[in-house]
Amino acid sequence: MSIDHCKPKKSLCRKSVFGTFLTFAFVFIVLLSASIAANAQFAAVNDGHGKEWRQLTTTAGLSWNQTALVCPQDGVGRCSGLLLGDWTWATDAQVLQLMSYTEPAMATNRSVSGFQYLTTAGNFLNIFSPTASGCNSSYTSFGCFASLSGWTATMDINGYPIVGSVGKSESNFGFSGGFDVSLIVNPNAVDNSRGVWLWRDPNGIFANDDYGQVASPDGGIAVTNVLANDRIAGTQASFANVAITQISSTTSGVNLNTATGEVSVLSGTPAGTYSLVYRMCSLADTAFCDDATVTVLVKPYTVDAVDDYGIISPSVGGSAIASVLANDTFSGGGANFGNVTLSLVSITPNNGGVTLDLSNGSVDVARGTAVGNYAVVYRICTIVVPTLCDQATATITVRNYSIDAVDDYVRASSKVANSPINVLANDTFNGGRATVPTIRLSQVSAAIPGITLNTSTGVVSIAAKTQSGLYNLVYKICETAGPTNCDTATAILELSGR
DSSP: OOOOOOOTOOBOOOOTTTOOOOOOOOOOOOEEEEOTTGTTSSSEOOEEEEOOOOOEETTTOOOOOHHHHTTTTSSBBOOOTTTTTTOEEEOOOEEEEEEHHHHHGTTTTTTTGGGHHHHHHHHHHSSSOEEEEEEESSSSEEEEEEEEEEEEEOOOSSSSSEEEEEOOOOOOEEEEEEEEEEEOOOOOOTTTTTEOOEOOTTOOEOOEEEEHHHHHHHHEEEEGGGGGGOOOOOOOOOTTTEEEEEEESTTTTEOOOTTTOOOOTTOOOOOEEEEEEEEEEESSSTTTTEEEEEEEOOOOOOOOOOOOEEEHHHHHHHHEOOOGGGGGGTTTTOOOTEEEEEEEEEEESSSSSSOOOOTTTTEEEOTTTOOOEEEEEEHHHHHHHTEEEEEEEEEEEEEOOOEOOOOOEEEEESSSSSOOOOEEGGOOTTEEEOOOTTEEEEEEEEETTTTEEOTTTTEEEEEETTEEEEEEEEEEEEEEESTTOOEEEEEEEEEOOO
């Protein structure tokens, strides 16, 4: 359709299949319905003539050919699948009829547009959520538009799909509205501003297909309640208005609890995909029924050994990794000694200092182990399927604790006795302050008359009447548990007779 709102400046406008809307020399801010999930909250529309219509925003982005895979094109048969299941794909004639309820001119026309249709187009768009809308404003112009568009089930004689659209635009150049049912050449076209025209009987009973899965042949609950997506007479199906029965199951391991709607998988059911068919009937009229299929996937057992990393000092040793199983998984859950076995593949280099405890999964490092990196390769196998295994590497870094002696500077009196500095105050060990007895302190430089370093506390003392001057006191701190792990610094003392 052509919605002519462009007088007197048509050079500022453009036309499209779903309507002609304002475009200007600046950018239009367009708000599109981009996702089916994001728009699922919009309620269906009851047309008052025996059909409940699905909002086009909930199917935006589907192509005609994608829809045709799960929906008959006769305007009668019901679609299948989780997304479109139990809806009927409307023909162009059914969409024209729907439009005619709001705009009577569509009873005898396939396209109308103009100012006189602005109100009816707006009324239609107040009921059906737009699939595209936008506004622009500038110093010289202002305009807004809203439109919706959807595939019908009909193709023309050349095999081109028919689309039904409604739009309106308002600007300082004019106002217009329109309705249109016309073709689009490409049935594979995907557009987030185009959905699918779908309807169903508002008084019908609809048992919709379900899908569920369990993590492994250990079984579990695949579907909590099959009624969760079912409807009867326009309302949510529940055990207050329907009853359910199991019609069939492709395995005895997948069953329906008719009192709760739960579909469960028995432990020991082999991995695979199974189908369970159930029937839902109205409590008020037991002949008023519908069937649906629950597809259940039983996943095979899986095991995943994940690499680990640990750091430890040779001066203390201990467990570098508490358990290599901590981040491993078995069929989506945690791996443990109740569902897997643990074995050692290799340790490189293997000098005896790094070991894997097969009873608890810890990687242990003996005190005094040579500094370096060690690769501990291990394997876990499932208990239920001993040949189902995976392996990973625990990398262990054996390194000394960090130790840092930091230079000091202080000005002090040489005339009177005083203790102006503690050389350990700014030194660190393993990320914290270096203190005795964690570290051992010693003086490296020769003794200085009148100046004393207390190696038990780090305090430097100046005796009274010490000769003035600049003194360098060199000291060393070493890890008590690892005497070769050391660092050296200098305390600069500037003494004067003040």
